[in-house]
Amino acid sequence: MIRSAGKILMLVENYFPQDTRVKNEASLLTDAGYQVTVIALRRKGQAGRETLNRIEVYRLPTLELFKKTPSANVNRLNLLFVKLKAFLGYVVEYCYFTAACLIVSTYIFVSRGFDVIHAHNPPDTLFLVALPFKLLGKKFVFDQHDLCPELYRSRYCAAEGFYTRILRMFEWCSLKLADITIATNESYKQIQFKRANKNPRDVFVVRNGPNQMRMTPVAPSARLKEMNKFILCYIGSLNPQDGVDYLLRSLRHLLHDLKCSDFHCVIMGTGDSLQDLRDLAEKLQLNGCIELLGFVSDEDLQANLAAADICVDPDPSSPLNDVSTWIKVMEYMAYAKPIVAFDLKETRFSAGDAAVYVRPNKEAEFAEAIAQLMAQPELRKQMGAYGRRRVEHELQWNTVGKNLLTAYETLLAEK
CATH class of the missing domain: 3.40.50.2000 (Glycogen Phosphorylase B;)
Incomplete structure (x- = not known):
């Protein structure tokens, strides 16, 4: 000591x-x-x-x-x-x-x-x-x-x-x-x-x-599990540079263009864009399949994350995001969740094979990557296991x- x-x-x-x-x-x-x-x-x-x-x-x-x-x-x-x-x-x-x-x-x-x-x-x-x-x-x-x-x-x-x-x-x-x-x-x-x-x-x-608390398994949210849908999850800040608007437009493409309605997306976090994002979700006719929860307790955050089938990191390419590391990626990995993310340098370094990477800022391709991962349960399991091991051995x-x-x-x- x-x-x-x-x-x-x-x-x-x-x-x-x-x-x-x-x-x-x-x-x-x-x-x-x-x-x-x-x-x-x-x-x-x-x-x-x-x-x-x-x-x-x-x-x-x-x-x-x-x-x-x-x-x-x-x-x-x-x-x-x-x-x-x-x-x-x-x-x-x-x-x-x-x-x-x-x-x-x-x-x-x-x-x-x-x-x-x-x-x-x-x-x-x-x-x-x-x-x-x-x-x-x-x-x-x-x-x-x-x-x-x-x-x-x-x-x-x-x-x-x-x-x-x-x-x-x-x-x-x-x-x-x-x-x-x-x-x-x-x-x-x-x-x-x-x-x-x-x-x-x-x-x-x-x-x-992620700290040791994030490494300890918790019971998944019963409310989300009872929906019997694919649960998508985002945790983090809701500011203009964080790309949650990209996520919402991707989900609109997933719902209306790819005709995939068997999902529910939980977005947890606060920031300057929270109300703007709620307005955008309504404009894009997404209110029935997403929740913008704002601030949630740590217990609810962990339970919701444990219930997720796929986690998303929609940070777009930008002068800041191109060189930054976000803790949410490692927290997704700690819960053994597969990730869909834009292909940014530091995101790829952190997540490795735990993520499916999409060309930066391409919203339709982001939606397609989610749909493809939804259809591949064994791949999701393999990606989640890889991410968990990487966090346990290198990134916790x-x-x-x-x-x-x-x-x-x-x-x-x-x-």
Whole structure:
């Protein structure tokens, strides 16, 4: 066990413990002997301060300004207005969260102290919280969940320009100030080398992986099983860049063009596009065969996932998705589920033979792949078994998380 000399302060502009990666990292470090404190956003019904499994949690009120997603068929002028509102909204929200983190961090520093500030992006402004403490000799870890310039371009179908230059500046500052950086895959690692000239010994790849709870079999949802239909399942965020609109249009093709009605699709997750997706489902006449459940409890999520026959990853090709790794793919594999996905580099690396791959962004081909897999029960079983073995031996959190412990051993050995 690592000695308990390390006190870590984590910053995340998300809910805790709902953010799976942050929860996994905080839990792993706590189990390894570190004292971990987390500053996060406060969800309705959550306490402002509490201790969860030895992790001290401080929660800040959530501030959200404006709708940040363009409606379907929006014209160029309205799209420009949406982008401007989104930019102003993000500026205010990120400035608020960064300033609030600085205040709470100062309180924690005075009251109990810490050795490391570990910032999870987005936003890339949290280096401003770490800066004064760096001057006092504390360490800074930058954990890059997303490439913010690519996230902006993918979300708004935008080219390089004014906004992306600002985002690249913040990203560069975060990478440069960090004593060590965490990348979720080799693609992100190479990008950190290229954009900030990081020393290879200061960059650690900590992949997303399901924890032990996801590896334990659970009873499938009786409600879904009683439908006697093929159950399709999606878990994850519902934002413009996540491709759930591609999934809905694929299901319309499956239902109306391929005349395949023997399915029910369960979509679990929240995000800025949830209501837009519900409207799109109604427009596509899918309401009888899909459910957009929004946020569900962990118990319901596991039961629904256990009941699935096929899981889907509709992330389209985009500047962000082409190099990103999504934990939902590994969670599908942990439940031994076959996957239909667009053929993206990091998705193929993660899933291997557990997925059927479709040319990126081809909705009709995505529907055809689902139909073909529905007709091949033995193939589904083989794909699911392969995915389960790959997670057990290579991709579960207990395996991939070891690099995080190595990163901290390296970081604090320099004290």
